[in-house]
Amino acid sequence: MAAPRFHELEIAAVRNETPDAVAITFAIPEDSRDTFAFLPGQYLTLRADIDGEDMRRSYSICSPLNETGHRTVGVKRIEDGRFSSFAQTLKKGDRIQVMPPQGRFTAQIGGDHDYLLLAAGSGITPCLSIAKSVLAGEPNSTVTLLYANRNSSSVMFRDDLNDLKDRYTTRFTLLHVMDEEVQDVEIMNGRLDAEKLESLAGLGVIDPKSADAIYICGPEPMIRSASTAMAALGVDEDRIKFELFTPAPGAKPAPAPKPKAAKGANGASHGAAVEIILDGARRTIEVDASTDTVLTAATRAGLDLPYSCAGGMCCTCRCKIVEGSATMDENFSLEPWEIEAGFTLSCQARPDTDRLVLDFDAQ
Template sequence: MFHPLRVAEVEQLTDDSVAVTFAVPPQLRETFRHTPGQHLNLRRIADGEEIRRSYSICTAATADPVLRIGIRLIEDGSFSTFALKELAVGDTVEVMPPMGRFVLEPRPGHFAAIVGGSGITPVLSIATTLLEREPTARFCLIRSDRTVAAAMFLEEVADLKDRFPDRFQLVHTFSREEQQTGLPSGRLDTERLAALLPALLPVTEVDGWFLCGPYGLIQGAQRALTGLGVAEDRIHQEIFHAADAPAAPRTWTSPGGSTVTATLDGRSGSWPVQDGETVLETVLRNRADAPYACKGGVCGTCRVRLLSGEVRMDRNFALEREELDAGYVLACQSHPVTGSVEVDFDA
């Protein structure tokens, strides 16, 4: 369910990014209280077309929620262009309550993150909340940006280093700019990370790794960590900008006359699947309130539990292994391969 929230602040972070803060009225404080790492789904209507986008919350999780998100301009991105060039204090934006499972509930331990570009946004919330709430917790942040000028939330990260010098470790690399000190410039690929990480911290003793950024960086970091012996259940990832990620090859055909049965907000219905439709597309033709945002297999907003039948997903960058094993799929990527499929959006 979307709620109209007033824009309280728009702050220019870099030439191509802004931070947007929303005012949360007292009656919605519980609704918009977030877990560190979660995101917001935003909606606007432009030229009669509904546009939805997901943006991560960068602020610490507190009793009185402060909703601040980071938005980076994407080439031909209709929402990001609007946010950078038109959005102003006092405007109203339709916002869905926080969601997402790329999260860390504060607890004692040693945690680390590898982020690229705007991938710093949710990790900033995770690290800040952890260090503020858990006096023995430690956090190591390895971040990669093109240049210093392109790096989002520089001041906020520097503040963490000042406040928690013994518990917050920062390594900042740049792919297109040489620095007088620190690591040489270049991309953080698998080979480089495999050499760098053991020199920074005891890799296999870290209680949780959080990877966030573009597809190439996340894949490289995943391979490096796996190669260094990190258990799969300690690696959590959220991909931003998966346009360069390959879709799974279509090795099946959807049977004619398939039916999707879906439960949403306690109400169920069954509808025929049109040729080539995903489960989400079938449901949306009949239930406009079905939840979704990116439709690209990234945000996880459309996660459903598969109760019966079989589907095949084109791509999946949102669900982790334990979720798949528990029967969850992404409705926006799932095509029926049996005559009937039943899913539950409420599960």
């Protein structure tokens, strides 16, 4: 399978959600609808030239599956965020480079499920897609959404959420948690942290142990805290789903296991010849592991490798080691079985051997 590539899409609509967040809807041409097919919870990577710099950012799709001709993402401006600030200026008719949907934070539609969604801030975007798709596609399923914000004015997609609440009165439960605005129900005030979740479970407001899956999306500290709380409440690890795009400053993952060396590895540390297989073509570049990852060296050499976050979180730059060996600086996204099978992240990979062959077409 070919590596993902960018497509130029036209913006069909831009809607203000809050004073610092917009919903951007892309028109999907009929001949590209298979390319942009998605699972609820996946994201789009947007690309733009901003002040002469090629920048890419990933934003989760908030569209339901039955929205065939459009894909909508929510973008919240972050402090000093050049791309998120640029996104606030986009308007209907503008065109922008968009990579087809990717991501593993997904819900399969079909059957009967009881889902618990925990979202904070712009983390609502994938959860909204999951909620809409499950409620529309599974007539016997239920969804409980616990959504944390500073105050009412910072709630994204309020109208969409209220519409779901009105349409699915017996199957959708919406609970708001506010930490800068006092609500009538005391337990719903404060931060959405482990203590809050344990209290809500203890009062029977949420029932994590009965959920078929728990989807968590928000800032990295909230994800870590909520995941820990769910595990402490007895939820099996395989039912807790989350995805990281922006870890907290200074956050470090568990040490990345070294991928299993393929035949031909000889133990050299840097100054490697790295052969890239991409879209069936081969090109060799030089990579000094003491100064560069494969991605930074490839970019300098003029190779347009697939990538998005460049921080070891999104898996867009995943590739397979065919020959040689490499070690990752960090790994927030590859599963142990993928590392054992020889996959690595080019944005984090540094060659261990004089020769390294990476296949970006391998799945």
